[in-house]
Amino acid sequence: MTVLALDALRCGYGEATVIRGVTLAIGRGEALALLGKNGMGKSTLLKGIMGFLPRQGGTVAVDGQVLCAGEPHRLAERGIAYAPQEQAVFQDLSIEENLRVAVPDRQRLRDGIERIAGYFPFIAQRLRQKAGTLSGGEQKMLILGRALMARPRLLLLDEITEGLQPSVIERISGVLQAERRTAQIAMLIVEQNVAFALKTADRYAVLERGELGEQGRTDEPGAQARIIDRLGV
Numbered sequence: 001m002t003v004l005a006l007d008a009l010r011c012g013y014g015e016a017t018v019i020r021g022v023t024l025a026i027g028r029g030e031a032l033a034l035l036g037k038n039g040m041g042k043s044t045l046l047k048g049i050m051g052f053l054p055r056q057g058g059t060v061a062v063d064g065q066v067l068c069a070g071e072p073h074r075l076a077e078r079g080i081a082y083a084p085q086e087q088a089v090f091q092d093l094s095i096e097e098n099l100r101v102a103v104p105d106r107q108r109l110r111d112g113i114e115r116i117a118g119y120f121p122f123i124a125q126r127l128r129q130k131a132g133t134l135s136g137g138e139q140k141m142l143i144l145g146r147a148l149m150a151r152p153r154l155l156l157l158d159e160i161t162e163g164l165q166p167s168v169i170e171r172i173s174g175v176l177q178a179e180r181r182t183a184q185i186a187m188l189i190v191e192q193n194v195a196f197a198l199k200t201a202d203r204y205a206v207l208e209r210g211e212l213g214e215q216g217r218t219d220e221p222g223a224q225a226r227i228i229d230r231l232g233v
């Protein structure tokens, strides 16, 4: 069953088109890694899916229902969670208040914190600490925890491993694989870390100047070499 379907999606900024007709589908419990060099449009694609940018063409459908641009209040009710690339926690709010934004209901908040703390214990231990005083890595874990709190159907991650130490990256890969197994969350994982992406996702696609290039399954022999060749890293 398809959770996210993009059909010839085009979007960008003002007159400028960055995403030039992207078509893809992600099924229930499936993870697609989207790789690409700096400036190729990865973050723009996620913002386009979320409807933060006006659509210049094509469609976005979640669970078979078309998602229009400019309806941010409808995203949570559709079960869509998004971890943006930049400055995503409310710096002046505590860890608990940041999590409450995702799940206002008290009982669900408590259950969610218990579940997320199983992955990232510091979250439960430091509920009252201001998020702005957490380390960069802890803020990334909080962002992921918050995105998982509401048990989304679709999770969009924008370079969640950026700037993290290898052991934390390893842990995050484990968390994402566990959530896919247990909660069947569909994931679109934007990454620069090829090893993490291949380990965590079932399929990959390389974004080149707003269009999908090389694509395949992450367990295909030679996948890593082909991606690295495309990225020129």
Ligand SMILES: Nc1ncnc2c1ncn2[C@@H]1O[C@H](COP(=O)(O)OP(=O)(O)OP(=O)(O)O)[C@@H](O)[C@H]1O
Binding pocket: 013, 018, 036, 037, 038, 039, 040, 041, 042, 043, 044, 045, 085
């Ligand atoms: N707010 C904006 N207004 C105008 N152009 C923008 C804006 N944000 C991004 N762009 C342009 O869109 C293109 C794609 O940017 P985007 O941030 O989507 O790339 P990316 O693949 O996420 O790169 P990175 O790996 O560095 O995060 C770039 O040419 C960028 O300059």
Ligand SMILES: [Mg+2]
Binding pocket: 042, 043, 044, 085, 158
């Ligand atoms: Mg980006």
